[in-house]
Amino acid sequence: MTGLFARGVTLSLGGRRVLHDAHVALAAGEVVGVIGPNGAGKSTLLRVLAGLQGADAGEVLLEGRALSAMMPGDRARRLSFLPQEGVPPPPMLVADLVALGRLPHRGARNDVRDHAAVEAALAETGLLDLRDRPANQLSGGERARLRLARALAVEAPYLLADEPVAALDPAHALAVMASFGRLADAGRGVAVVLHDLTLAGRFCHRLVLMRDGRIVAQGRPAEILTDAAMRAVYGVTVRRVDDAVVPWSLTGEPA
Numbered sequence: 001m002t003g004l005f006a007r008g009v010t011l012s013l014g015g016r017r018v019l020h021d022a023h024v025a026l027a028a029g030e031v032v033g034v035i036g037p038n039g040a041g042k043s044t045l046l047r048v049l050a051g052l053q054g055a056d057a058g059e060v061l062l063e064g065r066a067l068s069a070m071m072p073g074d075r076a077r078r079l080s081f082l083p084q085e086g087v088p089p090p091p092m093l094v095a096d097l098v099a100l101g102r103l104p105h106r107g108a109r110n111d112v113r114d115h116a117a118v119e120a121a122l123a124e125t126g127l128l129d130l131r132d133r134p135a136n137q138l139s140g141g142e143r144a145r146l147r148l149a150r151a152l153a154v155e156a157p158y159l160l161a162d163e164p165v166a167a168l169d170p171a172h173a174l175a176v177m178a179s180f181g182r183l184a185d186a187g188r189g190v191a192v193v194l195h196d197l198t199l200a201g202r203f204c205h206r207l208v209l210m211r212d213g214r215i216v217a218q219g220r221p222a223e224i225l226t227d228a229a230m231r232a233v234y235g236v237t238v239r240r241v242d243d244a245v246v247p248w249s250l251t252g253e254p255a
């Protein structure tokens with residue numbers, strides 16, 4: 001059985017139920033967008049799928065095996081996780097930090113392959129010119145691309161990316177979403193948390209819509225980005241421009 005699956009995942013944190021009976025699948029060759037309001041549980045779901053957070057009930061299966069039973073190194077070679085901005089990066093050179101993405105492969109050391117993966121990740125994220133800069137001197141958007149480059153350098157079959165374009169300018173956001181499309185075309189599976197509904201509709205093969213810890217809908221973007229769902233889940237009305245959905249006004253305000 002190929003793919004990454006969450007089955008009936010339920011989780012409470014700090015005495016609050018943050019995931020309720022979540023069922024979701026990520027197949028090789030697809031980009032799945034995870035959308036929903038602040039606090040809906042998107043990051044938590046991604047962390048559970050990455051094996052970084054356990055669940056109270058349910059299970060996560062990676063290619064038919066329970067994630068919880070896999071060796072950490074094995075899991076790290078198969079699942080790459082791109083976190084939301086956390087602690088600032090250390091004063092290491094950009095290229096050296098990206099190379100840390102190769103750590104899961106150290107058991108089967110292959111310097112040529114490692115070098116190629118790092119170069120490809122730097123090129124894919126537009127960081128070649130910044131490779132010799134200390135990472136702690138980068139701008140917010142440049143740091144976001146650095147986190148992505150490190151995650152890409154793993155060359156894992158599955159990439160889980162938490163708001164990778166939130167800090168990016170329009171050109172870089174489009175470039176990153178196009179990169180995810182190319183990864184999927186090459187047979188990888190990508191799950192990406194997004195707040196930009198236009199990018200979600202344009203670049204994702206499927207969308208998972210969350211609210212209050214529950215997956216309330218999943219399917220093709222046209223099935224999910226309906227006026228009724230956007231009103232019910234986000235409390236906004238939308239305008240449609242060339243088939244894209246643009247959040248337009250708060251529900252109750254004149255559109």
Ligand SMILES: Nc1ncnc2c1ncn2[C@@H]1O[C@H](COP(=O)(O)OP(=O)(O)OP(=O)(O)O)[C@@H](O)[C@H]1O
Pocket residue numbers: 013014015016018036037038039040041042043044045
């Ligand atoms: N360690 C924790 N302890 C208690 N509550 C937590 C913890 N981590 C997350 N939560 C709560 O779980 C809920 C879901 O959080 P999560 O970060 O998954 O939301 P999200 O959908 O990614 O939100 P955002 O769009 O704001 O990033 C929130 O209400 C959050 O306050």
